[in-house]
Amino acid sequence: MVFFFPHIHTLLMTSRIDSNEALMRRARQVIPGGVNSPVRAFRAVGGTPRFVQRAQGPYFWDAGGARYIDYIGSWGPMILGHGHPAVLQAVQKAAADGFSFGAPTEREIELAEAIIALLPSIEMLRLVSSGTEAGMTAIRLARGATGRNKIIKFEGCYHGHADALLVKAGSGLATFGNPTSAGVPAEVARHTIVLEYNNTAQLEEAFSLHGADIAGLIMEPIAGNMNFVRATPEFTQRCRQLCTRHGAVLIYDEVMTGFRVALGGAQSLYARLVPGFEPDITVMGKVIGGGMPLAAFGGKRALMEQLAPLGPVYQAGTLSGNPVATACGLATLREIQRPGFFETLAANTCQLMDGFAAAAQAAGVPFSADCEGGMFGFFLLPALPQNYQQVMQSDAARFNRLFHGLLDRGVYIAPALYEAGFVSAAHTQADLQASIHAFAQAIATAR
Ligand SMILES: *Cc1c(COP(=O)(O)O)cnc(C)c1O
Numbered sequence: 001m002v003f004f005f006p007h008i009h010t011l012l013m014t015s016r017i018d019s020n021e022a023l024m025r026r027a028r029q030v031i032p033g034g035v036n037s038p039v040r041a042f043r044a045v046g047g048t049p050r051f052v053q054r055a056q057g058p059y060f061w062d063a064g065g066a067r068y069i070d071y072i073g074s075w076g077p078m079i080l081g082h083g084h085p086a087v088l089q090a091v092q093k094a095a096a097d098g099f100s101f102g103a104p105t106e107r108e109i110e111l112a113e114a115i116i117a118l119l120p121s122i123e124m125l126r127l128v129s130s131g132t133e134a135g136m137t138a139i140r141l142a143r144g145a146t147g148r149n150k151i152i153k154f155e156g157c158y159h160g161h162a163d164a165l166l167v168k169a170g171s172g173l174a175t176f177g178n179p180t181s182a183g184v185p186a187e188v189a190r191h192t193i194v195l196e197y198n199n200t201a202q203l204e205e206a207f208s209l210h211g212a213d214i215a216g217l218i219m220e221p222i223a224g225n226m227n228f229v230r231a232t233p234e235f236t237q238r239c240r241q242l243c244t245r246h247g248a249v250l251i252y253d254e255v256m257t258g259f260r261v262a263l264g265g266a267q268s269l270y271a272r273l274v275p276g277f278e279p280d281i282t283v284m285g286k287v288i289g290g291g292m293p294l295a296a297f298g299g300k301r302a303l304m305e306q307l308a309p310l311g312p313v314y315q316a317g318t319l320s321g322n323p324v325a326t327a328c329g330l331a332t333l334r335e336i337q338r339p340g341f342f343e344t345l346a347a348n349t350c351q352l353m354d355g356f357a358a359a360a361q362a363a364g365v366p367f368s369a370d371c372e373g374g375m376f377g378f379f380l381l382p383a384l385p386q387n388y389q390q391v392m393q394s395d396a397a398r399f400n401r402l403f404h405g406l407l408d409r410g411v412y413i414a415p416a417l418y419e420a421g422f423v424s425a426a427h428t429q430a431d432l433q434a435s436i437h438a439f440a441q442a443i444a445t446a447r
């Protein structure tokens with residue numbers, strides 16, 4: 001505990017920043033912005049990104065040797081924490097048997113079967129290498145199957161960086177105040193209708209105007225790319241009803257929420273509230289790869305059989321269903337199905353949010369928080385936001401002070417207020433208590 005020795009703490013902090021700073025200077029010479037994914041650059045919060053040297057359980061260590069309690073977990077995949085022994089063993093064994101074949105393996109079937117057993121809405125699925133690829137192909141499939149072009153998406157939802165979906169997306173794009181991207185033809189963006197999340201009236205209007213041209217609707221059932229915003233049950237139900245009535249494909253993007261908010265994903269939570277409604281296609285990633293590049297999309301058999309080689313919708317991948325990635329995903333899915341896994345994870349996540357809320361209240365800072373399974377979000381707002389506009393009303397300057405206050409105390413949360421957080425099964429009671437303690441100090445100074 002370096003905090004008991006202020007001089008040592010200061011010294012460690014200085015060398016820690018220097019090592020990370022030196023790496024960042026080097027990185028900037030050869031990698032645009034020094035990073036391979038924009039939000040890692042700390043542009044929203046300022047300061048120097050931490051270069052990770054290694055990670056174990058709920059911690060990682062940066063270039064200066066400083067340890068952090070990790071609430072990002074690779075943005076969701078590390079639900080078991082880093083270096084889980086069973087997963088590590090499965091990966092090592094698979095690697096020894098070959099890295100990639102470009103030919104089918106039994107493990108791909110096993111992973112497809114394991115996912116299908118957990119998500120009743122999926123009858124068939126295909127494995128790919130990233131959530132972007134999965135979302136992009138789900139859209140192509142919806143268009144191919146319906147013979148229509150238009151897609152509905154919601155402001156603040158992120159579905160990867162495919163052209164059609166890079167329209168008012170959240171996360172890194174929101175951070176830059178850049179609602180869309182250069183390089184996306186207006187002709188492509190024109191087919192994407194962007195609506196406000198949780199706005200049922202707008203949704204109904206869009207379908208009444210364009211119903212016959214809408215190929216599909218893609219949504220995050222719990223939005224994790226504008227921090228943490230739930231779709232209301234009423235809104236979710238209208239999405240299903242309107243898609244059914246107009247012959248559009250309902251796509252749930254559960255890349256973040258799948259196997260993270262519950263074993264059966266966010267769709268299992270809504271199915272409990274309104275029985276019988278489920279998506280036509282589900283897009284998955286993150287947890288199903290356990291930290292390896294692996295994602296998937298799946299749904300009704302009739303739709304999935306539209307894919308090549310059976311049908312006219314083309315999709316392929318040199319590394320799709322990679323043998324090391326599938327081994328990692330299978331081992332991860334096996335662990336999260338242990339009895340009580342999600343109960344404990346959810347209780348720990350709630351405990352963290354309750355601790356943060358109590359500390360914020362004591363500091364007199366407006367605060368609201370929500371969580372489900374091992375995913376959480378908190379806002380420096382008096383009430384939970386319902387859409388992107390409301391999320392944007394958060395106090396960014398105060399959040400940035402809070403972020404750095406936590407970082408200096410060894411607690412690593414997302415470097416932008418538009419991002420969700422993640423608790424893993426490796427976080428202990430001591431980690432949670434230490435994090436709440438750090439939060440109490442950080443929020444008091446961030447006030
Ligand atoms: C992370 C994410 C994606 C993109 O997945 P990548 O593997 O980064 O391409 C898509 N949709 C949602 C909801 C995500 O959270």
